[in-house]
Amino acid sequence: MRIMISVSDKKTDAMVSENFGRSPYFAFYSEIQNHYDFLKNSSINHEHGAGISIAQLAADEKVGAIICKKLGPKALRIIQESQIPVYESPAGTLEEVVDAFKKGILTRLV
Amino acid sequence: MYDIAVISGKGGTGKTLVATALSAYFGWDYIDCDVEVPNGALLLKPIWERSYEVSVAVPEISYNKCTHCGACVGFCRYNALALTKSGLLFFPELCHSCMGCELVCETKAITRSTRKIGIAKQGKSGEQIVWEGRLDIQESIVPPLIHEVKALSRRNEIRILDGPPGVSCNCIETLKGIDYALLVAEPTRFGIHDFKATVEVLQRLGIPAGVVINRSFGYEEELQSYIARRNITLLGTIPFSESIARAYGQGDLQALLDELQSPLKQWGSQILGRRECGKQ
Numbered sequence: 001m002r003i004m005i006s007v008s009d010k011k012t013d014a015m016v017s018e019n020f021g022r023s024p025y026f027a028f029y030s031e032i033q034n035h036y037d038f039l040k041n042s043s044i045n046h047e048h049g050a051g052i053s054i055a056q057l058a059a060d061e062k063v064g065a066i067i068c069k070k071l072g073p074k075a076l077r078i079i080q081e082s083q084i085p086v087y088e089s090p091a092g093t094l095e096e097v098v099d100a101f102k103k104g105i106l107t108r109l110v
Numbered sequence: 111m112y113d114i115a116v117i118s119g120k121g122g123t124g125k126t127l128v129a130t131a132l133s134a135y136f137g138w139d140y141i142d143c144d145v146e147v148p149n150g151a152l153l154l155k156p157i158w159e160r161s162y163e164v165s166v167a168v169p170e171i172s173y174n175k176c177t178h179c180g181a182c183v184g185f186c187r188y189n190a191l192a193l194t195k196s197g198l199l200f201f202p203e204l205c206h207s208c209m210g211c212e213l214v215c216e217t218k219a220i221t222r223s224t225r226k227i228g229i230a231k232q233g234k235s236g237e238q239i240v241w242e243g244r245l246d247i248q249e250s251i252v253p254p255l256i257h258e259v260k261a262l263s264r265r266n267e268i269r270i271l272d273g274p275p276g277v278s279c280n281c282i283e284t285l286k287g288i289d290y291a292l293l294v295a296e297p298t299r300f301g302i303h304d305f306k307a308t309v310e311v312l313q314r315l316g317i318p319a320g321v322v323i324n325r326s327f328g329y330e331e332e333l334q335s336y337i338a339r340r341n342i343t344l345l346g347t348i349p350f351s352e353s354i355a356r357a358y359g360q361g362d363l364q365a366l367l368d369e370l371q372s373p374l375k376q377w378g379s380q381i382l383g384r385r386e387c388g389k390q
Contacts, residue, residue, distance in 0.1 A: 043189075046189065048188060048189065048204050049189025049190065049201070049204045050189070052189040052192055052204070053189045055192065056183065056189075056192045056193065059192070059194055074204075077199060078192045078194050081194035081195060081196045081199060082194040082195050082196075083195055
């Protein structure tokens with residue numbers, strides 16, 4: 001399964017970012033390969049609908065789960081309709097949060 | 111026909127005060143283009159005569175014809191469409207009515223429909239013509255409504271367009287095709303900052319402008335030297351006065367006209383003088 005996490009930088013000790021749609025970067029963590037890929041958010045400066053385009057990205061990438069702190073209502077609708085589970089991130093680095101996810105201690109939002 | 115738009119950058123500097131008083135004094139048409147919060151009518155108290163619904167184009171999706179190809183989603187610059195497992199999603203509040211989605215849809219699953227975003231209405235305050243655009247609650251697409259109220263109110267007379275705050279699309283739509291911009295400046299930090307942004311926009315659009323400084327204490331060197339540097343006409347000032355604030359707060363137009371009679375007359379004739387120069 002691949003997990004999508006909103007992060008402030010393209011490194012494994014980056015903090016999980018406060019917003020989903022306007023997060024500077026996204027990490028895609030592959031559980032099988034235990035490997036991180038990073039993607040710069042090209043929608044960050046969209047005047048409207050940044051969350052929508054990122055939610056569409058998650059749907060297109062067929063990620064198995066999303067970990068983030070906050071998700072807007074429009075992005076949420078797309079995520080729900082795409083049946084992707086969303087987990088609430090505690091404060092922490094990317095690696096810490098992914099570890100917590102693997103231990104099954106993150107709260108599922110959707 | 112001569113269009114004067116009253117704009118300011120910062121909100122609450124006195125656009126509506128100047129626009130209603132000036133238009134009422136000269137009997138010019140008053141057009142409320144601040145469609146998110148139109149309030150000129152609170153002072154002008156028109157008797158409304160006509161009302162028009164204003165709509166924008168939106169896609170209508172035939173879900174049985176949609177093949178989930180995603181062409182429309184890829185085309186939309188405003189992220190108004192999304193494709194999910196359960197099908198196409200449309201977010202009307204983000205749609206800018208370009209109808210590109212209809213063009214790129216190969217199965218003709220998207221057709222053109224309309225959605226009401228507000229109303230434009232016309233009334234009379236005595237002999238004065240008053241127009242107002244009023245956006246529906248929860249709507250966020252503003253420029254088409256401003257465009258429509260400007261088009262509907264067009265006639266061969268002088269019009270005062272009471273503009274929205276800011277210098278975003280809503281302000282630009284108000285400024286399109288106008289002859290003169292009347293800036294209302296406020297001598298505060300925030301006021302000066304936004305005033306400069308507004309002047310930048312006007313100079314880039316090549317629109318001649320004059321300034322009225324509202325809530326003047328009589329010592330606004332920074333504002334005045336900036337105005338002089340940018341070659342804008344300083345038409346005059348409105349003093350920071352309790353009686354003006356009280357008259358405005360009570361919606362008492364007559365009291366405002368009594369207070370501001372001579373400056374209004376002077377500003378109006380300066381603007382009209384410019385218009386005569388422009389004709390030659």
